Amino acid sequence: MPEPHSPAISQPANGGVRVVLRGVRRRFATGVEAIAGLDLDLAAGSFVALLGPSGCGKSTLLRLVAGLDRADAGEVSVGDGTTRPSIAYVFQDPHLMPWRRNLDNVALPLELAGVPVAERHEKAREALRMVDLADAADRYPGELSGGMRMRASLARALVIRPRLLLLDEPFAALDELTRHRLDDQLRALWIELGMTVLFVTHAIGEAAYLAERAVVFSRRPARIVADRTLDLPRERSFSLRADPAFAREERALYEALVRGEAA
Amino acid sequence: MAQPAPSRLGAVLAPLLALAAILAVWEGLTRALAVPAYLLPPPSAVLAAAAHDAGALASGALMTGRAALIGFLMSAVFGALAAIALGSSRLLEKAFYPYTIFLQTVPIVAIAPLLVLWFGPGLRAVAVSAFIVSVFPVIANTLAGLRSVDPGLRDLFRLYGAGRFATLVKLSIPSAVPSIVTGLRVASGLAVIGTIVGEFVAGFSEDSAGLGILVLSSYRQLRTDLLFAAVLTAAALGLALFGAVNLVGALLLRRWHPSEQNR
Ligand SMILES: Nc1ncnc2c1ncn2[C@@H]1O[C@H](COP(=O)(O)OP(=O)(O)OP(=O)(O)O)[C@@H](O)[C@H]1O
Ligand SMILES: [Mg+2]
Numbered sequence: 001m002p003e004p005h006s007p008a009i010s011q012p013a014n015g016g017v018r019v020v021l022r023g024v025r026r027r028f029a030t031g032v033e034a035i036a037g038l039d040l041d042l043a044a045g046s047f048v049a050l051l052g053p054s055g056c057g058k059s060t061l062l063r064l065v066a067g068l069d070r071a072d073a074g075e076v077s078v079g080d081g082t083t084r085p086s087i088a089y090v091f092q093d094p095h096l097m098p099w100r101r102n103l104d105n106v107a108l109p110l111e112l113a114g115v116p117v118a119e120r121h122e123k124a125r126e127a128l129r130m131v132d133l134a135d136a137a138d139r140y141p142g143e144l145s146g147g148m149r150m151r152a153s154l155a156r157a158l159v160i161r162p163r164l165l166l167l168d169e170p171f172a173a174l175d176e177l178t179r180h181r182l183d184d185q186l187r188a189l190w191i192e193l194g195m196t197v198l199f200v201t202h203a204i205g206e207a208a209y210l211a212e213r214a215v216v217f218s219r220r221p222a223r224i225v226a227d228r229t230l231d232l233p234r235e236r237s238f239s240l241r242a243d244p245a246f247a248r249e250e251r252a253l254y255e256a257l258v259r260g261e262a263a
Numbered sequence: 264m265a266q267p268a269p270s271r272l273g274a275v276l277a278p279l280l281a282l283a284a285i286l287a288v289w290e291g292l293t294r295a296l297a298v299p300a301y302l303l304p305p306p307s308a309v310l311a312a313a314a315h316d317a318g319a320l321a322s323g324a325l326m327t328g329r330a331a332l333i334g335f336l337m338s339a340v341f342g343a344l345a346a347i348a349l350g351s352s353r354l355l356e357k358a359f360y361p362y363t364i365f366l367q368t369v370p371i372v373a374i375a376p377l378l379v380l381w382f383g384p385g386l387r388a389v390a391v392s393a394f395i396v397s398v399f400p401v402i403a404n405t406l407a408g409l410r411s412v413d414p415g416l417r418d419l420f421r422l423y424g425a426g427r428f429a430t431l432v433k434l435s436i437p438s439a440v441p442s443i444v445t446g447l448r449v450a451s452g453l454a455v456i457g458t459i460v461g462e463f464v465a466g467f468s469e470d471s472a473g474l475g476i477l478v479l480s481s482y483r484q485l486r487t488d489l490l491f492a493a494v495l496t497a498a499a500l501g502l503a504l505f506g507a508v509n510l511v512g513a514l515l516l517r518r519w520h521p522s523e524q525n526r
Contacts, residue, residue: 068418089422095415098519099437109423111433140519160423 016045016196052217226256327473334393342401392461408442
């Protein structure tokens with residue numbers, strides 16, 4: 001649920017969408033079978049972390065959900081299937097356009113949707129504020145640190161108020177401290193905006209800290225080896241990382257990963 | 264973006280000192296060995312000839328410069344447009360790209376007479392010769408630039424529903440700008456070469472008697488000093504055009520492209 005009053009928001013969030021995958025297969029032309037029959041149901045507005053060994057098919061799954069790739073069999077449905085819901089995607093690398101200042105990078109999705117310039121700039125400024133980048137609106141990506149670029153990329157995803165937010169190891173390349181701060185920001189934004197979040201990560205601790213539910217994939221082709229609802233409080237802060245409950249969840253995810261690796 | 268003064272000074276001073284050294288050795292050797300002036304005049308004689316025939320050199324430079332500029336601009340416009348057309352369709356590229364390579368391999372000296380037949384002797388034939396010689400690097404580099412778009416950004420444009428035209432204008436062409444500038448740099452030198460060759464064959468009219476004609480006439484009169492002066496003037500023209508392209512490129516790219524930063 002969105003919190004009653006937040007200064008960062010000028011319009012109510014329209015909530016998350018449900019994502020359903022049934023019997024999804026994806027086999028590449030090279031013969032590599034990335035996903036061989038996968039069922040997954042993500043509740044509207046849930047925050048789900050996706051863990052799995054490298055090369056098991058996590059990015060492939062995200063691309064299928066985003067509609068950037070087609071499944072060879074099975075179906076992927078996002079939302080009620082009548083209107084195409086707004087989906088945002090944050091890649092592992094920021095992928096900003098180096099010739100545009102931050103403001104115009106963040107405004108891109110609105111620009112492509114035909115939103116007039118004054119309105120999209122206002123919304124882009126708001127999204128930059130959400131990720132603490134308000135001061136860097138007029139700077140170019142080449143003039144930013146890696147963490148700032150990643151935040152700009154996150155702002156670009158948030159600017160359309162997505163009902164589904166897909167993140168593919170977004171903070172993997174950042175230092176520990178920056179990552180923790182961005183984790184906190186992301187979590188706060190999720191509570192604020194209420195979209196469905198699917199978060200791919202290698203980091204067990206990050207998955208446990210962020211998500212309500214964690215899905216662990218086996219080696220390729222990806223199968224689900226564990227699907228846990230994390231038994232952790234809604235309010236999360238640094239002290240949670242030292243909590244025994246947190247350690248228990250981490251351990252469970254770790255064991256699932258090991259099982260999936262061996263499978 | 265402040266430039267450290269010493270390195271900038273060095274960048275100007277070092278080549279000047281090298282030039283002075285080369286000229287001194289050249290002057291000294293031609294005098295000491297008593298090389299006949301029609302074989303290799305000393306720099307002082309070249310300078311004297313340049314002063315004596317300053318009028319002919321200036322009008323030659325004007326003619327050659329004009330034809331080279333026209334040919335270069337034709338290359339820039341048609342080359343970039345052709346590349347965009349080829350880049351917009353795999354089929355078009357497959358069908359026509361091999362023939363653009365033909366432009367690079369065509370012996371311009373051999374087809375220059377053809378240009379005279381088609382366009383008549385004069386500025387038009389000369390400018391077309393400059394165009395033929397300089398267009399290929401523009402096409403090849405622009406095409407390479409259009410092809411090297413960040414695939415993550417391509418996905419992003421797709422995800423946010425960008426059409427072909429928006430993708431071309433907002434993504435592919437801006438991505439290609441650094442490559443286009445590289446192509447234009449190469450083309451600037453080639454345009455002057457193409458002009459001189461064109462003048463050899465088609466430059467015998469009032470509006471096209473440029474430095475190429477001056478080279479021919481001083482050769483016939485064994486005025487090697489003037490020949491040198493004409494060749495050097497032509498080289499200086501190429502340098503000027505190159506410098507202008509560099510300047511425009513630096514202005515376009517200074518804020519965001521690594522090639523223009525930390526210089
Ligand atoms: N376009 C493609 N063509 C052929 N094979 C592909 C393609 N994309 C992915 N693959 C293969 O599919 C498998 C799964 O790839 P995917 O990128 O989904 O893995 P991942 O789980 O995201 O790995 P990582 O954690 O390292 O990012 C890999 O073996 C990969 O080589
Ligand atoms: Mg991946």
